Amino acid sequence: MSIQLQQTAPSSQSKATTDPTLKVEGLASHYGPVQAIVDISLEVYPGELVTIVGANGAGKTTLLHTLSGVQRASTGSVMFEGEDITNRPAHRITAGGICHSPEGRQVFAPLSIEDNLQLGAFARKDDKTVIEAEIENIYSLFPVLKEKRLQAAGNLSGGQQQMLAIGRAMMGKPRLLLLDEPSMGLSPLLVGEIFDVIQDLNNQGVTILLVEQNARAALKIADRGYVLESGRVAFSASAEALLNDESVQKAYLGH
Amino acid sequence: MFDQIIQFLATGLSIGSTYALVGLGFAIIYNASGVVNFAQGEFVMLGAMSVVGLLGAGVPYPLALLVAIAIVTLVGFSLNKFAIEPARGASVVATIIITIGASILLRGAALLIWGKDIFSMPAFTGDEPIQIGAATLVPQNLWIMGITVILVLGVRYFFDKTLIGKAILACSCNKTAAGLVGINVKLMLLTSYGLSAAIGAVAGLLIAPIAFTSFDAGTMLGLKGFAAAILGGMGSSMGAVAGGLVLGVLESLGAGLISSGYKDAIAFVIILAVLFFKPSGLFGFKSVDRV
Amino acid sequence: MNRLKGFYVYAAVVALLPILFPDNYFVTVVGATILLNVILAVGLNLFIGYAGQISLGHAAFFGIGAYSSAVLTTRFELNAWLAMLVGLGLVYVIANLVARPILKLKGHYLAMATLGFGIIVNIILVQESSWSGGPDGLGDIPTLSLFGFDIDTDLRWYGMIAFFSLAAILVSLNIIDSRAGRELRAVHGSEFAAQMMGVDTVRTRTNVFVLSAMFASLAGSLFAHQQAFVSPESFGFGFSIEIVTMVVLGGMASTYGAVFGAIVLTLLPETLVVFEDYEMLIFGGILMGGMIFMPQGLFVFLTQKIRTVLNHRSGPSPKPQDAQKTLECDS
Amino acid sequence: MTILQAVNLDKHFGGVAAVTDLSFSVTEGEIYSVIGPNGAGKTTLFNMLCGYYVPSGGSITFAGKDLAGMETHQIAAQGISRTFQNLQVFYNMTVLENVMVGCHMRTRTGLIKAALRLPSVIREERQVREWSLEALTLCGLEHLADREAGSLPYGELKRLEIARALASDPKFLAMDEPAAGLNDTETVEMRQLIQRLKERGITILLVEHNMGLVMQISDRVLVLGFGCLLAEGTPQEVQNNPAVIKAYLGEDV
Amino acid sequence: AGDTIKVGTFLSVTGPASFLGDPELKTLQMYIEDINAKGGIDGKQVELVHYDTGGNAKKAVNFAKRLIKRDKVDVIVGGSTSGSTLASMPEIEKSGVPFISLAGSVKIVDPVSPWTFKTPHTDRMAASKVYLDMQARGITKVALISGDGGFGKSGRAQSLALAPDFGITIVADESYGRKDTDMTAQVTNIRSSDAQAILNFGFGSGPAIVTKNIRQLGIELPLYQSHGVASKKFIDLAGDAAEGVRLPAAALLVADKLDDSDQQKAVLVAYKNAYEAKYGPVSTFGGHAYDGLYIALEAIDRANSTDKTAVRDQIEATKGFVGTSGIFTMSKDDHLGLGLDAFRMLEIRNGDWALVE
Ligand SMILES: Nc1ncnc2c1ncn2[C@@H]1O[C@H](COP(=O)(O)OP(=O)(O)OP(=O)(O)O)[C@@H](O)[C@H]1O
Ligand SMILES: Nc1ncnc2c1ncn2[C@@H]1O[C@H](COP(=O)(O)OP(=O)(O)OP(=O)(O)O)[C@@H](O)[C@H]1O
Ligand SMILES: [Mg+2]
Numbered sequence A: 001m002s003i004q005l006q007q008t009a010p011s012s013q014s015k016a017t018t019d020p021t022l023k024v025e026g027l028a029s030h031y032g033p034v035q036a037i038v039d040i041s042l043e044v045y046p047g048e049l050v051t052i053v054g055a056n057g058a059g060k061t062t063l064l065h066t067l068s069g070v071q072r073a074s075t076g077s078v079m080f081e082g083e084d085i086t087n088r089p090a091h092r093i094t095a096g097g098i099c100h101s102p103e104g105r106q107v108f109a110p111l112s113i114e115d116n117l118q119l120g121a122f123a124r125k126d127d128k129t130v131i132e133a134e135i136e137n138i139y140s141l142f143p144v145l146k147e148k149r150l151q152a153a154g155n156l157s158g159g160q161q162q163m164l165a166i167g168r169a170m171m172g173k174p175r176l177l178l179l180d181e182p183s184m185g186l187s188p189l190l191v192g193e194i195f196d197v198i199q200d201l202n203n204q205g206v207t208i209l210l211v212e213q214n215a216r217a218a219l220k221i222a223d224r225g226y227v228l229e230s231g232r233v234a235f236s237a238s239a240e241a242l243l244n245d246e247s248v249q250k251a252y253l254g255h
Numbered sequence B: 001m002f003d004q005i006i007q008f009l010a011t012g013l014s015i016g017s018t019y020a021l022v023g024l025g026f027a028i029i030y031n032a033s034g035v036v037n038f039a040q041g042e043f044v045m046l047g048a049m050s051v052v053g054l055l056g057a058g059v060p061y062p063l064a065l066l067v068a069i070a071i072v073t074l075v076g077f078s079l080n081k082f083a084i085e086p087a088r089g090a091s092v093v094a095t096i097i098i099t100i101g102a103s104i105l106l107r108g109a110a111l112l113i114w115g116k117d118i119f120s121m122p123a124f125t126g127d128e129p130i131q132i133g134a135a136t137l138v139p140q141n142l143w144i145m146g147i148t149v150i151l152v153l154g155v156r157y158f159f160d161k162t163l164i165g166k167a168i169l170a171c172s173c174n175k176t177a178a179g180l181v182g183i184n185v186k187l188m189l190l191t192s193y194g195l196s197a198a199i200g201a202v203a204g205l206l207i208a209p210i211a212f213t214s215f216d217a218g219t220m221l222g223l224k225g226f227a228a229a230i231l232g233g234m235g236s237s238m239g240a241v242a243g244g245l246v247l248g249v250l251e252s253l254g255a256g257l258i259s260s261g262y263k264d265a266i267a268f269v270i271i272l273a274v275l276f277f278k279p280s281g282l283f284g285f286k287s288v289d290r291v
Numbered sequence C: 001m002n003r004l005k006g007f008y009v010y011a012a013v014v015a016l017l018p019i020l021f022p023d024n025y026f027v028t029v030v031g032a033t034i035l036l037n038v039i040l041a042v043g044l045n046l047f048i049g050y051a052g053q054i055s056l057g058h059a060a061f062f063g064i065g066a067y068s069s070a071v072l073t074t075r076f077e078l079n080a081w082l083a084m085l086v087g088l089g090l091v092y093v094i095a096n097l098v099a100r101p102i103l104k105l106k107g108h109y110l111a112m113a114t115l116g117f118g119i120i121v122n123i124i125l126v127q128e129s130s131w132s133g134g135p136d137g138l139g140d141i142p143t144l145s146l147f148g149f150d151i152d153t154d155l156r157w158y159g160m161i162a163f164f165s166l167a168a169i170l171v172s173l174n175i176i177d178s179r180a181g182r183e184l185r186a187v188h189g190s191e192f193a194a195q196m197m198g199v200d201t202v203r204t205r206t207n208v209f210v211l212s213a214m215f216a217s218l219a220g221s222l223f224a225h226q227q228a229f230v231s232p233e234s235f236g237f238g239f240s241i242e243i244v245t246m247v248v249l250g251g252m253a254s255t256y257g258a259v260f261g262a263i264v265l266t267l268l269p270e271t272l273v274v275f276e277d278y279e280m281l282i283f284g285g286i287l288m289g290g291m292i293f294m295p296q297g298l299f300v301f302l303t304q305k306i307r308t309v310l311n312h313r314s315g316p317s318p319k320p321q322d323a324q325k326t327l328e329c330d331s
Numbered sequence D: 001m002t003i004l005q006a007v008n009l010d011k012h013f014g015g016v017a018a019v020t021d022l023s024f025s026v027t028e029g030e031i032y033s034v035i036g037p038n039g040a041g042k043t044t045l046f047n048m049l050c051g052y053y054v055p056s057g058g059s060i061t062f063a064g065k066d067l068a069g070m071e072t073h074q075i076a077a078q079g080i081s082r083t084f085q086n087l088q089v090f091y092n093m094t095v096l097e098n099v100m101v102g103c104h105m106r107t108r109t110g111l112i113k114a115a116l117r118l119p120s121v122i123r124e125e126r127q128v129r130e131w132s133l134e135a136l137t138l139c140g141l142e143h144l145a146d147r148e149a150g151s152l153p154y155g156e157l158k159r160l161e162i163a164r165a166l167a168s169d170p171k172f173l174a175m176d177e178p179a180a181g182l183n184d185t186e187t188v189e190m191r192q193l194i195q196r197l198k199e200r201g202i203t204i205l206l207v208e209h210n211m212g213l214v215m216q217i218s219d220r221v222l223v224l225g226f227g228c229l230l231a232e233g234t235p236q237e238v239q240n241n242p243a244v245i246k247a248y249l250g251e252d253v
Numbered sequence E: 001a002g003d004t005i006k007v008g009t010f011l012s013v014t015g016p017a018s019f020l021g022d023p024e025l026k027t028l029q030m031y032i033e034d035i036n037a038k039g040g041i042d043g044k045q046v047e048l049v050h051y052d053t054g055g056n057a058k059k060a061v062n063f064a065k066r067l068i069k070r071d072k073v074d075v076i077v078g079g080s081t082s083g084s085t086l087a088s089m090p091e092i093e094k095s096g097v098p099f100i101s102l103a104g105s106v107k108i109v110d111p112v113s114p115w116t117f118k119t120p121h122t123d124r125m126a127a128s129k130v131y132l133d134m135q136a137r138g139i140t141k142v143a144l145i146s147g148d149g150g151f152g153k154s155g156r157a158q159s160l161a162l163a164p165d166f167g168i169t170i171v172a173d174e175s176y177g178r179k180d181t182d183m184t185a186q187v188t189n190i191r192s193s194d195a196q197a198i199l200n201f202g203f204g205s206g207p208a209i210v211t212k213n214i215r216q217l218g219i220e221l222p223l224y225q226s227h228g229v230a231s232k233k234f235i236d237l238a239g240d241a242a243e244g245v246r247l248p249a250a251a252l253l254v255a256d257k258l259d260d261s262d263q264q265k266a267v268l269v270a271y272k273n274a275y276e277a278k279y280g281p282v283s284t285f286g287g288h289a290y291d292g293l294y295i296a297l298e299a300i301d302r303a304n305s306t307d308k309t310a311v312r313d314q315i316e317a318t319k320g321f322v323g324t325s326g327i328f329t330m331s332k333d334d335h336l337g338l339g340l341d342a343f344r345m346l347e348i349r350n351g352d353w354a355l356v357e
């Protein structure tokens, strides 16, 4: 992509002066000899909603996996709230306040839906009643989950599992939420709802890094966006600028 | 005839309880990692041998029992820490081979420490036979059955009702996702190896007063425990118990009523028949995979 | 295209060794045992490594083959080659009969069922002493002869077993590299998707089970004539496990891996005997160490190492994480 | 001409009714889409069609043949192929080999022939390779032929499944959410691919949540809600059906 | 072989029959060291080459080959179990190496094979000895129980075959596995038969469990064990339940209690003292190795060479050799050379062996 968009400062004024919640510098990761992401640097500021767009194989999933400790970083660093969390084990990163709703849903298939949600709060020290209230909250977002709460998660339909995966990540009460294609497999009605939920969460102060193929919808609610190509950050800009950029439209928005 | 059958049943339940305990050990590690731990029988052997060794060193009996359990638990931890955990990226089958290696190694170690002798161990509360209806049992039989019931209920509670128990289950079904919800997968595995080693040790010191012990006493018990766990449905604690008891009773009835030479064959034929009609065992969950 | 390059090298080594060392115990005696185990491991590898199934009762088929030859040649004075064929036929029938019910099962349940089958066969061999000789075994099995030539020295036996062993490898390589081989691996990858592509997976699994059983039966017949004596303990649970270990240790889903595993696992105890009481400890330790540091198997590990050295790939590559691609749990 | 006909189909799991009394028919050569909310029973319908689930009631007829009692591979032999919502890729093979498995029904070599590696086997191998590369090319994956399937990103795996299904030269292709995980530009490519398949005479049964795609290419659309038929008709008709809008599309579409 | 005499051995030093192989190996090592210290045989040192079969017949065959081909031993003294002996016999017979087996089965020397000898009493002799004792007590109905290993099976077969000769009927015939943990079911069946005595053929932990189970079920019938339990270990394991158990065994177990006039006494006491000084309690099994080793070495000594045929012939010419198992006199048709009198009938009293006379 050739056009040069100016490197944008964080969208809202106040954020410019604060330290970023997430600061990634020179991050790279390999699968064996294959390099999947190369020299990625990005920041997410407190309260921001940042989205990442890119084609199949651009390295979006790998990036999120590297952030949440599933995948090892070969070089570079990840700072979360000023702390270096590079290559920490996943469970400690989660306990530190980052939750990740992974690609492909990855629900605990033989466990019940309720167990899945409870495990979502595994890293938290909160009281049982608090957690139960939050589970109810998830159920009110996705009533179908409540209906099937005692069934094995593996028997859910694809879209229902997606709801569960998002719900499970929300149960972790994260300060930074990583979402990998949350709208995948959801009905149009629910896609709209999911984006509303994401926006709500963001408004409640949760910082969000969102990977979406539904780039248009994602950019509509995002503050800023990064475009990934072949494992590199091709450029980044405010969401609005990206939405209106011709080459982005051509490559990702179907025009 | 009727009296005889009562005796067969009583004996079968007592033998079956030990199989159940060994099977329970299998279930725990299976629940955490999907791996069948072929060194489970060696935990049983080590439990009994440790008691014998400790008694020989003059440690008082009840203390020796506790210390033996602690020792074997430690062995379980070590097996996980030094053999299972470093083998990152090993498939389930490769991990099973590691446990087979571990079973040989532990047997070899026991051979070096205690030699090839068969040892006896005193019963918990004497050898005086007890008459219960038409059946005769020794007190140790009752200890076996009693402790089995307690442990099984405990394990069942652990997996069904506690969050840690569920977290262990989550590890075996999806390590990545388990890590992402904040479960320390390594710690869970360590816990499960320790726990099943401890249960194995308990099985060992329960049965040794009846069946003696030696460095190679674990192999057969391990095999029977595996059969029990499978018959009941791998991973289910109630299943392990049901499987163990059924196996014990089948053996006893087979030996008593049909042919003692073929009693193991009879038991296995029936296990095969059960699996034919219930491919996931008596209490096993059907696997949930959707396409 | 040099599909069989590795095979030619291996065959050359197998042929050259006895020429260079015609009277060496480690070549003619241990070597023959290795080659025999290669037949078993390569056969089982088709079932375990490629088709992704598990069998802990494979020694039973080895035993049925051996006992068929032993009983038919001693009690009925049947021609040894004929007996071998009858053994193969018998195993074909038995394997087909047990396949249907047993192969319904998956994973550990399949492991248990095959284990049970193996134990039942062993118990029959022990108990039916009127024809099997019971635990004391059956002796005085005549040796094989070929065109009037008695196979009666270690060297000749080496040659005979080497022939069958190489044939087994060739057959295995051919199968893997064909439609039938892809069928096997597809069953492993996703049974349902394979069915959707028109693969009759039940038949595929049955066929490969029967085929690997027949490999074992062949090895059993050779074994019986070579040793001139059979007893049930050679065909027990322990040996079943040993064959599986050969396959996994060498490297699953690789014919050469199975060969490699057979070599290592036969040689190891033979060299460890000098350690006497420490033998078990060391053997167990090596087995564990091998799998811990080379979970993909010796052969795969070594070829990868060689390749990286040859390619001069610099820079450390981090270990790939076992990112789970499938949603299903191991059942 | 009707190629697929479902009559009074039922499927329940224990107490849960996934599909209830569903009847519809697909005409040869058309693109027939099934849409509906999550959990409406679309995938379940596919699974019954392919013999993964046995219907609790009703029947499915394909090209005049009742599929009841047929096993999956026999159903496949009728000319039906499909892709999966929960990916069913052979991760232990390369991309090309995955597709080569797809050619299974067009070839014959069995164990014995393979073991002996007769000349016919070698010829057949060459042919299979050709077919497979062709299918890969059609799906834009030819450059990945020798990659391990496990190393592909999600979006490409979805296309790999299509290539594999095509390699079996199906008369009828059922696709479960082919555009999930594709961005809008990639979705356009997918649309073009599906249209090409239609031009080749393949009847297509499509499940998809991407309404842009469905409405543009479908000849007819079936809407499921809670396992029941909610509506059926042209995209136009369905799109304007208030019940469909309420249950599925949402007001703002 | 040049200036050493090579004695080969393959024994079950580990594995289920380690209680046989272990004392056997120790005995061989101890005595060969002793012989060498005293200047060897005819000025030649004796070298022991040993392999552990772990009780595995397949390994036994390969090790026999290894001894013959690679180590080129002059004579083989070994084979702890009947299984490993029978398995390696074809190879040994083919190669023509004198072989003295330490295993029990009568099949090893009946029919006689040219190169194979053995020193332990046979199971047939054990059964006969037991039946004689039963006859003397007027017992005619016997319940048989046996392990399903080679030893137990073979003993069972001999017991069944010999019973009619002694006017005995077998009224129950049970068996148990080597690693079974409880035999109550089998014993229950015996209890409900009308047996007047019980005979058990087996070794390892099985016989001890059988003994305990019998007493637990309150069965007071006379219990006979085989020579398979002829070690102190059995008394340890079975504890009180072992009281009154009778078994046929070599005189070694009661060496000190023998009459001074007993021809074997000197040899027995010497062996016992030597072994116990070094390793702990003796068992009769180590004694078999002692007998085998000395029969072989004396034959070599007499042959004045290690020529295989000459040694074989000299072993056959063994006459009046006083061993631990009895007094051996072999011949072309008798490759064991022991009579029934080599067995003593013992009874366990107060946790110790006592002679029944
Ligand atoms: N397990 C793996 N082994 C080897 N290479 C891999 C593996 N997973 C991903 N890759 C490679 O890494 C690169 C990035 O893949 P990644 O899954 O991160 O892409 P993505 O942007 O998430 O794509 P999609 O939109 O399809 O989900 C791709 O080239 C892919 O082939
Ligand atoms: N094996 C099963 N056991 C129990 N319930 C099941 C099973 N399979 C499907 N279901 C239930 O049947 C209903 C239909 O599921 P199906 O997967 O067909 O939905 P779908 O229409 O494909 O949804 P999506 O758009 O989310 O993929 C769901 O409620 C699901 O929970
Ligand atoms: Mg992705």
Ligand SMILES: [Mg+2]
Binding pocket: A157, A158, A159, D042, D043, D044, D085, D176
């Ligand atoms: Mg679906």
